[in-house]
Amino acid sequence: MxxxxxxxxxxxxxxxxxxxxxxxxxxxxxxxxxxxxxxxxxxxxxxxxxxxxxxxxxxxxxxxxxxxxxxxxxxxxxxxxxxxxxxxxxxxxxxxxxxxxxxxxxxxxxxxxxxxxxxxxxxxxxxxLPLDGVTARHALDLLKPSPRALFINGVSGAVGLLAAQLAALDGVRVSGTASPASAALAMQYGAATFDYGDTQWPRQLLDQVGKVDGVIDHTGSRTLNSVVKRNGRIVRTAFGGPVGHQKAATAAGFAKTLVQRFAQPSEVVCSTPMYVAMKRRSYRRDLTKVLELADSGRLKxxxxxxxxxxxxxxxxxxxxxxxxxxxxxxxxxx
Ligand SMILES: NC(=O)c1ccc[n+]([C@@H]2O[C@H](COP(=O)([O-])OP(=O)(O)OC[C@H]3O[C@@H](n4cnc5c(N)ncnc54)[C@H](OP(=O)(O)O)[C@@H]3O)[C@@H](O)[C@H]2O)c1
Missing domain, CATH: 3.90.180.10 (Medium-chain alcohol dehydrogenases, catalytic domain)
Structure with missing residues (x-):
């Protein structure tokens, strides 16, 4: 050799x-x-x-x-x-x-x-961009037909900010949760924000936006079911849980989401690792598109x-x- x-x-x-x-x-x-x-x-x-x-x-x-x-x-x-x-x-x-x-x-x-x-x-x-951009795109596609009003739990995070922009490009109205410290940034990206630390946020969302058609969530929260229309959908990217117990929270959340697949609203899991492993062509199309949008200045x-x-x-x-x-x-x- x-x-x-x-x-x-x-x-x-x-x-x-x-x-x-x-x-x-x-x-x-x-x-x-x-x-x-x-x-x-x-x-x-x-x-x-x-x-x-x-x-x-x-x-x-x-x-x-x-x-x-x-x-x-x-x-x-x-x-x-x-x-x-x-x-x-x-x-x-x-x-x-x-x-x-x-x-x-x-x-x-x-x-x-x-x-x-x-x-x-x-x-x-x-x-x-690769992991978070593909996750954002894939999560949005799992909501198809495209929602008119989308709620992103954690809109100020890496996946949330990219999903908010991609949804806005599709003409979707976006809102989501953020801490007070990052609310202004999420608003710059076009999302109306609600403080996840305020237990009244679901009420405020219903008053200001009404029920939404689609949710992207990374906490496994059941509260979200009350803000989605019956024929809407929740896409779960993660399931939260306290540090040290997130494996168990993911296993339980994953199982619960599978059971809710045909419920109203319906729920699905978005797993980018599985998507990349199993849908290679779609993954390449999504990543190519995300990079092109960033290159053309349409995605920040x-x-x-x-x-x-x-x-x-x-x-x-x-x-x-x-x-x-x-x-x-x-x-x-x-
Ligand atoms: N399924 C997949 O394939 C996939 C792919 C990538 C990432 N993920 C997972 O998706 C999650 C989000 O990833 P990320 O990279 O966007 O994370 P990140 O950048 O750390 O963002 C986390 C977001 O959650 C918000 N947040 C914090 N505590 C919250 C609470 N109690 N309720 C609601 N929102 C809360 C944060 O708001 P503030 O910053 O304003 O506090 C921020 O908007 C992570 O769990 C990650 O592991 C999954």
């Missing part, structure tokens, strides 16, 4: 070896499998990474995984299907990994996970807060206390 081949099989990865002692260091690991070789230049750090790294994430109940759902990178080697997808060596690409693993210097991934990044879009801005990405990978600890700390409108982005060097 040549030196180049050996090097291209190694990657420095942020592997979670233990939930009780999160080392937060990168370690060298060999890459398995075939597919395109991508040198990662940027990767986001979001709330799901923090949850997973402390052992609170149902999709990674055991240590031994690498955190990071999405990335921007440069293609160094292509697999056979890449050409038919229009990908070449040297292309700047974006992707979401269905099983995490993006906090790494290099990745081996099937070309079907990759889409080109438009030339005009800066990599740090693009890096804020969150403001990237960039950390060099040598400051991984600080990046994780910052992502653990997310500032509204901002997203932590790791940079590995262009």
């Amino acid at each position: 040549t030196r180049h081949e050996q090097q291209s099989r190694l990657s420095n990865v942020a592997r979670v070896d233990s939930f009780s002692r999160d080392t937060r260091e990168f370690v060298e690991a060999s890459m398995r499998g075939d597919g395109c070789l991508v040198r990662v230049t940027h990767a986001s750090v979001g709330s799901t990474d923090i949850m997973a790294r402390r052992g609170d994430y149902l999709l990674h109940p055991f240590p031994g995984f690498v955190s990071g759902y999405d990335f921007i990178g440069i293609v160094e080697f292509i697999d056979r299907p890449a050409q038919s997808l229009g990908l070449s060596v040297g292309d700047r690409v974006a992707g979401v990994l269905p099983g995490m693993g993006a906090h790494a210097t290099r990745l081996r991934v099937p070309s079907s996970l990759l889409v080109p990044v438009p030339d005009g879009l800066a990599s740090e801005d693009a890096a804020t 990405p969150l403001d990237p807060v960039v950390y060099d990978v040598s400051h991984y600890r600080e990046a994780l700390d910052a992502a653990g206390q997310p500032a509204s409108g901002k997203k932590v982005v790791l940079t590995f060097g262009e």
Whole structure:
């Protein structure tokens, strides 16, 4: 094996070896499998990474995984299907990994996970978009036919701000919850806001907006059922729960949502990892569209807060206390 081949099989990865002692260091690991070789230049750090790294994430109940759902990178080697997808060596690409693993210097991934990044879009801005943008798009599509009035529980968050903008582009009237500290920002993105800390918010929503056709929720709250029309729908992206008990909350919320599939209002789960794993073409279409909208200025990405990978600890700390409108982005060097 040549030196180049050996090097291209190694990657420095942020592997979670233990939930009780999160080392937060990168370690060298060999890459398995075939597919395109991508040198990662940027990767986001979001709330799901923090949850997973402390052992609170149902999709990674055991240590031994690498955190990071999405990335921007440069293609160094292509697999056979890449050409038919229009990908070449040297292309700047974006992707979401269905099983995490993006906090790494290099990745081996099937070309079907990759889409080109438009030339005009800066990599740090693009890096804020793949997971949250695809989640926002997918959640909206699960509400189809498109609601006339949409309520987003957590509209000031990363997924919420992107969903609010995508819905507004479709002509949907958007409202949602936010803390008083981030309400002004959510309003700038076009959403009427209600304080989730005020128990009267459902009453205020009904008075000011009336019942809505669709809800995107990340808390599993049953209160939301009272603000949706009977023929409306609630899309659940997460199920909340106290820190340390979020796996159980997710399992219970997931089961409850499945049971409510044919209730009125109906409920569905939005899982982007499952979507990416099972609906590859739709995922690529959604990610391509989100990046194009950002490139054309019609979708405003969150403001990237960039950390060099040598400051991984600080990046994780910052992502653990997310500032509204901002997203932590790791940079590995262009
Ligand atoms: N299903 C999927 O595939 C998928 C994909 C991505 C993310 N997620 C999950 O979706 C959730 C949201 O992600 P994100 O990245 O948008 O998170 P985020 O940026 O941390 O935003 C959280 C949002 O929730 C609001 N919030 C906080 N406490 C709340 C409460 N008690 N009631 C209602 N809203 C509250 C926050 O408002 P303030 O900031 O104003 O306090 C903010 O708007 C997370 O649980 C994440 O793990 C799921």
